[in-house]
Amino acid sequence: xxxxxxxxxxxxxxxxxxxxxxxxxxxxxxxxxxxxxxxxxxxxxxxxxxxxxxxxxxxxxxxxxxxxxxxxxxxxxxx
Numbered sequence: 001x002x003x004x005x006x007x008x009x010x011x012x013x014x015x016x017x018x019x020x021x022x023x024x025x026x027x028x029x030x031x032x033x034x035x036x037x038x039x040x041x042x043x044x045x046x047x048x049x050x051x052x053x054x055x056x057x058x059x060x061x062x063x064x065x066x067x068x069x070x071x072x073x074x075x076x077x078x079x
Contacts, residue, residue, distance in 0.1 A: 044070075 049056035
């Protein structure tokens, strides 16, 4: 009986995975729709709350300056 329950659970999880997979997010995290370009290897979004996927209610000048400086503030990456 335990093997049956395990198998049934596995089948249920697989069915749930298959059902949710077509509904998976197509936009990368942190990108507003239309911000991510498929041919952009680096995938850097524009600065500001309008380019973000989630609504930023407490956005101030410090947040804006930090967001605008993001690529330049990182060390050079080696590919």
